[in-house]
Amino acid sequence: MSLTLYGCLRSRATRPVWAAMELGLDHRRVPVIQAYRLQDPAAPGAPLNTASPAFRAINPNGLIPALEDDGFVLNESQAITLYLARKAGSPLGPQDAKEEALTAMWALWGRGIEEDCLSIVQKRDPEAAADRLRAPFAVLDKALAEGKGFLVGNRFTVADINMAEIIRYAQPDRTLFEAAPHVQAWITACQARPAFQAMMKEREAEPL
Template sequence: MSLTIYGVLRSRASRPVWLAKELGLDYRHVPVIQGYRLPDPGAPDAPLNTTSTAFRAINPNGLVPSVDDDGLILHESMAITLHLARKHGGPLAPRDGSEDALATMWSFWAVTTVETPALSTRGGADAIAQAMPVLDRAFAVLADALQAGGGWLVGGRFTVADLNVAEVVRYAAGVPTLFETHRAVRDWLAVCHARPAFQAMWAERDAEPA
């Protein structure tokens, strides 16, 4: 059995790496950097990046992350984490069809509802002002779900759904008023980030070039 995860941790590759650490999986990490972060991604001495021919042979979209799981090539971070959780089981995995549906729903919700406005908060005061109403509504929905679920999104325990949503919600960390308004979200995110697997992933992320 072999698993290779492609992508630097200063990308959405943080999601499958965090999950792999939660599951205790043996994996190889290939730090493919985003081409836009390099002055000349096509230079002969450029590191492996999303424009490199070698990586485009794995993912022709030129995006990270990708994984090779025993010959199964997968792209899209949420698809990867859901696949790995289902495959390896344990408490992070859905226990039945209903939990699987809920984990998928929350993962898609994070990407379609939260990710774009959360990322836009890094663009300055005007961008934050535009994003705030959208994020405020989304955080209210998330807070209600967490309170109804005993502090978690699915099955009353930490699952791949929490991991996927937490990895999107943290993009809004630069707007602390959101988290003060929605303290259930703030407290849940802090518990997610206190997990040893997240801490290990984050330490590796911090060691990467900025």
């Protein structure tokens, strides 16, 4: 098996793992946890973590997830999901240059709101974060209405996987979703998919 994903599911590795499950890709997973979760990441017997030299040889940035495919190494979760869809030749990936540009656009747009979404789930001044998210949620709501419930190509794609895993962080604030019914319907549909549920079941089994 040549395709390897590094990371743990209590991280952005949820995105490529969800994508790999959607695509039915045979792959190996190597558990790597964040160094900040360990009292001494360099201690003898410490689990493989983002500070471990063995992992830094894969991703010198010390971030998860990472992918290795027959010597090809790729970092950044949203780039990995796109690569997996392309590798599989699946409709989950862009089918032309316009769809590829739209997938990239939504990936960049999502990065712009991710910190505020994280602030909600991590309870770091969540009220202020929610206030900042109201306008972007209205933009997303309109795009989903126009896209027949999807972000790209009027079908479920890696753009939806990437965005849904960002928006998931904001779900504790119900008011955001009440004001954006298309966002609510879309994330409900995304999270009802068997691959998402299988991924989350594995995630919930991981230690905190």
